Amino acid sequence: MKVTIIGAGPGGLVTALALHRLGIECAVFEAAPEIRPLGVGLNLLPHAVRELTILGLDSRLAASAVATAELAYHNKFGATIWREPRGLAAGYSWPQYSIHRGKFQMLLLEAALERLGPDHVHVGHQLASFQQDANGVTAKFVHPTTGELRREHHSDVLIAADGIHSVVRRTFYPDEPQPTYSGRVLWRGTTEATPFLTGRSMIMAGYPNCKFVAYPIREADPQTGLALINWVADVYIGGDIPMARDWNRLTEKSTVLPHFAGWNFPWLDVPALIEGADNIYEYPLVDRDPVARWSFGRVALLGDAAHPMYPVGSNGASQAILDAAAITASLASYRDPAAALKAYEDERLDKTSKIVLSNRQQGPEIVMQIVEERAPQGFQRLSDVITQAELEEVASRYKAIAGFDKDRLNAQKPAV
Numbered sequence: 001m002k003v004t005i006i007g008a009g010p011g012g013l014v015t016a017l018a019l020h021r022l023g024i025e026c027a028v029f030e031a032a033p034e035i036r037p038l039g040v041g042l043n044l045l046p047h048a049v050r051e052l053t054i055l056g057l058d059s060r061l062a063a064s065a066v067a068t069a070e071l072a073y074h075n076k077f078g079a080t081i082w083r084e085p086r087g088l089a090a091g092y093s094w095p096q097y098s099i100h101r102g103k104f105q106m107l108l109l110e111a112a113l114e115r116l117g118p119d120h121v122h123v124g125h126q127l128a129s130f131q132q133d134a135n136g137v138t139a140k141f142v143h144p145t146t147g148e149l150r151r152e153h154h155s156d157v158l159i160a161a162d163g164i165h166s167v168v169r170r171t172f173y174p175d176e177p178q179p180t181y182s183g184r185v186l187w188r189g190t191t192e193a194t195p196f197l198t199g200r201s202m203i204m205a206g207y208p209n210c211k212f213v214a215y216p217i218r219e220a221d222p223q224t225g226l227a228l229i230n231w232v233a234d235v236y237i238g239g240d241i242p243m244a245r246d247w248n249r250l251t252e253k254s255t256v257l258p259h260f261a262g263w264n265f266p267w268l269d270v271p272a273l274i275e276g277a278d279n280i281y282e283y284p285l286v287d288r289d290p291v292a293r294w295s296f297g298r299v300a301l302l303g304d305a306a307h308p309m310y311p312v313g314s315n316g317a318s319q320a321i322l323d324a325a326a327i328t329a330s331l332a333s334y335r336d337p338a339a340a341l342k343a344y345e346d347e348r349l350d351k352t353s354k355i356v357l358s359n360r361q362q363g364p365e366i367v368m369q370i371v372e373e374r375a376p377q378g379f380q381r382l383s384d385v386i387t388q389a390e391l392e393e394v395a396s397r398y399k400a401i402a403g404f405d406k407d408r409l410n411a412q413k414p415a416v
Helices: 010-021 046-054 058-064 101-116 167-172 253-260 270-275 316-333 337-360 363-374 388-402 406-411
Strands: 002-006 025-029 041-044 070-074 080-085 097-100 126-133 136-142 149-155 157-160 180-193 201-207 210-218 227-236 280-287 299-301
Touching: 002 010, 002 136, 002 149, 010 025, 010 046, 010 101, 010 316, 025 101, 025 149, 041 046, 041 101, 041 210, 041 316, 046 058, 046 316, 046 406, 058 097, 058 101, 070 363, 080 363, 080 388, 097 101, 097 210, 097 227, 126 167, 136 157, 157 167, 157 337, 167 299, 180 270, 201 363, 210 253, 210 270, 227 253, 227 270, 253 270, 253 280, 280 337, 299 337, 316 337, 337 363, 337 388, 363 388
Parallel strands: 002 025, 002 157, 070 201, 157 299
Antiparallel strands: 041 097, 070 080, 126 136, 136 149, 180 227, 180 280, 201 210, 210 227
16 A cells, blocks of 8 residues: 655654554655754654654654653633643653644654665655545646645545645535634744753643743753743734734744733743743634545545644644554555545544544633632632532543543554
């Protein structure tokens, strides 16, 4: 069997590595002329790290990422709402990692070039069209700038890991509207700063319409004592979509700072973290409605092409990695490619649709909204505002929805 993968983001590259591990030939095609370490931070939950460990990437991850020790929610005054251990500290068999997205992508690319060989990873190849029949799928690629035909590539299966603006998804859903705008804008940056709390804590402060997220993506330098802190400012702006959907769009610090004036907690100075960033990127918070199908004969959607979601609960990249594991297991288990892709869809579509919808309702971060509504001026005792039982129920429910219930995950055997 031969597989064509469209897109060399984390979802596409992990799929390629997973297929190669099982001896399934594949080739990756990326529209960008060069794969560069762009972006800011992302999180990899234990169920995704489990799959990456099966692929033999555990030592590379450990050398490049920060093993997250805890997750903590705080109100806009910095008072603690919820704290829980994460990863190994919580009893999982695998860590939870925070890592620079660009570093993670380059780690995957390096492994793909080593294992698949450079003749199986192609950049500067924009998918123009594809056709399938009983004998396979033929994809036509053009130069992304000139439109000149670069090649036609034939395979048994085509996997679309080409993101929220997927060419393949648009082929099957030509009347689908533009991604749904939430009214919220994400401002993102990285800053060298003194570690906070445990030094490996991921924090969220505020409430969904005005929220600040921060976590380290590089360990503290022994000489300076400074870690690289990834941060996200998430603010409701409303109105029509205010900017292009471009992850690399820059903005000024003066755009962000007024929303977080005075957010100087005993354990974290939010304005100073914003001031210390070299660059700040802005992006409208968007997703897409779940769709009824991902598989179409010999073609299937994966990752953000299948289920773009709000970055709530640290799940975007992790779910793409779970997709990669599921589609690989199906292709290894079925002789008929169409049956394999349908089995993959049956395994993953409903699960991710529930996460997309849960994230629209703020996922586990709903506790921050509850506290803001009940105690907008802060609180002396948290128990007067929300019970421990409420907090635990929200946390456990989301873990079950997102597939990282600890006991179930630790007991799970590899599919192949």
